[in-house]
Amino acid sequence: MNQYKKFEGLFKEFYKSENVIVDAEMKNYVHFRVGGPADILLIPENKDQVVKTIEICKNNNIPYFVVGNGSNLLVRDGGIKGVVIKFNEVKNITVQGEVIEAECGAMLKDVSNEALNNSLTGFEFACGIPGTIGGAVFMNAGAYDGEIAHVIESAEVIDNNGEIKVLSKDELELGYRSSVVMKKNYIVLSARFKLKHGEVRKIKEIVEDLTNKRESKQPLEYPSAGSTFKRPVGYYAGKLIQDAGLKGYGIGGAAVSEKHSGFVINKSNATAKDILDLIAHIQNEVREKFDVELHPEVRIIGEDKK
Structure with a gap:
């Protein structure tokens, strides 16, 4: 039973009706293409809506989860109780000199293109990451x-x-796939990036080279959440998984990619449970064979199916 449906009208007071979706099937909103329903999915169009939404959730004790493009997310089969706030329409990008400011839902690819269009270098690395600014800052x-x-x-x-505050680079405490935003469960509204002027031709060459590398090495033809595991110190997750004999190994509709062993893919109508069981199997095999712990890079939220 959806105990939060009663708040639907409260959100429709300041949202377009089509941006308030009750019992939203999360598999339609995440790259893995799995996951049960969210009680209420909200799609804000500006930062003010975001702030007001969180205020209402706090005042009414409604649990809420923030997602961007759903590219690094695994939603369990039981779905999500409460409100999911999907930021992909809060996406303004502005350029002033060598500084780009981008809102939380702006795609990294779009920010990279904006940098290119303004002869700014430094953001090329992000041209192929299929996430948003909010998620990118959250996990560095x-x-x-x-x-x-x-x-x-x-x-x-x-x-x-x-409360809204601006955190400097040092205050963000950015480490390998971590930040103070992640540790304290803050929500990113926007970010400012300091780049450098460069030659458009050289910037374009780097972007094209990185795009080719990504397309040739990653299993983009299947639903996935990108690299499944963080890189263990001194190792590469993909090589450990391959050396453990798990390339192509599958559970249900989930499988280790034949193209890149660091990716778990939804090969054939997988469930979230298939993917989670495969992740656990990979962790156990690598631990037993190499005494190395693999930790998921993919963010896992929601409840198991009862």
Whole structure:
């Protein structure tokens, strides 16, 4: 039973009706294409709506979860109790000199393109990451020797008291796939990035090279959440999984990619349980064979199916 449906009207007072979705099947909103229903899915169109939504949730003791593009997310089969706030329409990007400011729902690819269009270099590494600014700051996203920590100047966040504050780069405490935003469960509203002027031709060459690498090495033809595991110190997760003999190994509709063993894919109508069982199996095999702990990079939320 959806105990939060009674709040639908409260949100419709300041949302378009089509942006308030009751019993929303989360498999339709995440890249893995699995997951049960969210009681209420909200799609805000500006930062003010975000702030007001969180205020209402806090005042009414409604649990809430924030998601961006759903590219690094696994929702369990039982779905999500409460409200899911999906940020992908809060996406303004502005450029002033060598500084780009982007709202939480702006796609990294779009920010990378905006940098290119303004002859700014430094953001090329993010051109193929299929996530949003909010999620990227949350986990200090990175690829090809670049990461958010290298270019960020500050981020505007909502803290646990519902207050808006601006955190400097140092205050964000950005580490490998971690940040103070993740540790304290803050919410990113926007971020500022300091880049450098460069040559458009060279910037474009780097973007094209990284795009080709991504397309040739990653299983983009299947639903997934990108790299399934964080990189263990001194190792590569994909090589450990491959050396454990797990390339192509499957449970239900989930499988280890034949193209890149660091990716668990939804090969054939997988359930979230299939994926979670496969993740656990991979962790056990790698632990037994190499005495190395693998930790998921994918964010796992929701409840198991009863």
